[in-house]
Amino acid sequence: MGCTKLKGKERAELVCLEKKEAAGVKLCKEEVDRLKELRRRLKSFGD
Structure with a gap:
């Protein structure tokens, strides 16, 4: 469940x-901290 949320909203934020x-x-x-955090979290989901 959390995965889907991450994939949608957070991916959009990362792209932005x-x-x-x-x-x-x-x-x-x-923003720099957020970018690092999002990249780290998305990476941990195997992107």
């Missing part, structure tokens, strides 16, 4: 942050 980063937008510390 990665797009900002790729566009050269300087991410604030919270």
Whole structure:
């Protein structure tokens, strides 16, 4: 169950942050931490 939620909302958030980063937008510390956390969590689900 938690898996599905992670795949949807958090993946969208990850993509959004990665797009900002790729566009050269300087991410604030919270966003950088969030990006690392999301990548780590998605990786643990075998992506």
